[in-house]
Amino acid sequence: xxxxSVPPAxxxxxxxxxxxxxxxxxxxxxxxxxxxxxxxxxxxxxxxxNALNAAIxxxxxxxxPMLSGPTGDAGDKASAYxxxxxxxxxxxxxxxxxxxxLVTPISNIMIDPSGERTIVTFRDPRxxxxxLPDANELLRDCAALLVESRCASFTTxxxxxxxxxxxxxxxxxxxxxSLREGLLTVATHLVFSQxxxxxxxxxxxxxxxxxxxxxxxxxxxxxxxxxxxxxxxDNGEARHLPSFPVHTVDTLGAGDxxxxxxxxxxAERQGIRDAMRFAAAAAAxxxxxxxxAFGAPYRMEVVEFIGxxxxxxxxxxxxxx
Numbered sequence: 001x002x003x004x005s006v007p008p009a010x011x012x013x014x015x016x017x018x019x020x021x022x023x024x025x026x027x028x029x030x031x032x033x034x035x036x037x038x039x040x041x042x043x044x045x046x047x048x049x050n051a052l053n054a055a056i057x058x059x060x061x062x063x064x065p066m067l068s069g070p071t072g073d074a075g076d077k078a079s080a081y082x083x084x085x086x087x088x089x090x091x092x093x094x095x096x097x098x099x100x101x102l103v104t105p106i107s108n109i110m111i112d113p114s115g116e117r118t119i120v121t122f123r124d125p126r127x128x129x130x131x132l133p134d135a136n137e138l139l140r141d142c143a144a145l146l147v148e149s150r151c152a153s154f155t156t157x158x159x160x161x162x163x164x165x166x167x168x169x170x171x172x173x174x175x176x177x178s179l180r181e182g183l184l185t186v187a188t189h190l191v192f193s194q195x196x197x198x199x200x201x202x203x204x205x206x207x208x209x210x211x212x213x214x215x216x217x218x219x220x221x222x223x224x225x226x227x228x229x230x231x232x233x234d235n236g237e238a239r240h241l242p243s244f245p246v247h248t249v250d251t252l253g254a255g256d257x258x259x260x261x262x263x264x265x266x267a268e269r270q271g272i273r274d275a276m277r278f279a280a281a282a283a284a285x286x287x288x289x290x291x292x293a294f295g296a297p298y299r300m301e302v303v304e305f306i307g308x309x310x311x312x313x314x315x316x317x318x319x320x321x
Contacts, residue, residue: 013064013066014143015145016055019148020049020051020071027041047085047086048292051146054263057256061297062299065091071097095137117251128154135158145158152183168188172259175196179200187217189220191223194206197223229280246285249289250287257296261282281306285302
């Protein structure tokens with residue numbers, strides 16, 4: 001039995017910081033050519049955004065997520081819609097900050113038959129002028145902090161305070177960052193998307209890119225590569241976990257579910273190998289379901305999925321690269 005299968009008696013509280021998004025999701029047979037039109041055979045309107053999606057996963061997997069960050073005007077219909085979805089999932093959204101006169105971010109998402117998604121998102125540049133609630137209040141009883149890398153400008157100081165208190169700081173690094181970005185050094189765990197890692201380091205080899213990041217930060221560093229699994233450095237040695245094989249229908253939110261599950265594992269003080277297996281299983285199950293992060297699994301589903309996997313066992317799950 002692994003730590004992943006035994007959630008704590010008291011659910012840990014995690015703070016997720018990011019920008020909630022209203023997602024308009026179209027399932028199509030093929031992407032339209034320039035100037036063209038294609039019909040959609042399925043449509044969903046859901047709440048999204050990296051941190052919000054991660055919070056859904058955390059709630060379903062046994063944590064107590066709180067969401068903070070900027071959102072649209074209090075009178076914006078999208079803000080009200082998102083607030084309703086947060087309540088439905090048991091996510092504390094009381095620390096979200098409405099930005100007067102601004103619209104909630106919105107995404108147009110197209111998903112092809114392979115489950116791959118293509119996204120266009122609008123975020124008003126003025127959202128970055130947000131001032132978050134008091135740090136002491138946000139970090140009270142906080143077992144881990146998860147932050148979107150795009151929010152570095154208004155979260156780095158908070159992350160530094162969390163780090164100083166011994167709180168794990170997990171960064172969902174899915175945007176290009178400067179190698180001088182302070183968030184890279186105040187984080188305890190940096191988990192990059194492959195695209196963001198390559199763009200940040202200007203390198204196309206995953207291991208070389210991870211080592212470049214590791215040279216400038218004491219943080220744990222990893223990269224998710226979708227169907228190819230996840231790679232990380234363990235005291236300088238590269239380790240790799242393959243992905244769980246599933247029938248993929250919708251990859252939207254899969255990376256966010258991975259980050260949410262990983263952050264929860266850090267809050268529970270799971271070991272890295274267990275945490276990676278736990279997060280990869282949660283993301284794989286999500287990929288087999290429609291609905292973005294609303295396809296995220298519950299704890300026992302992940303436990304049973306790992307136990308029934310013929311591919312990955314507790315003792316033979318990682319390879320040295």
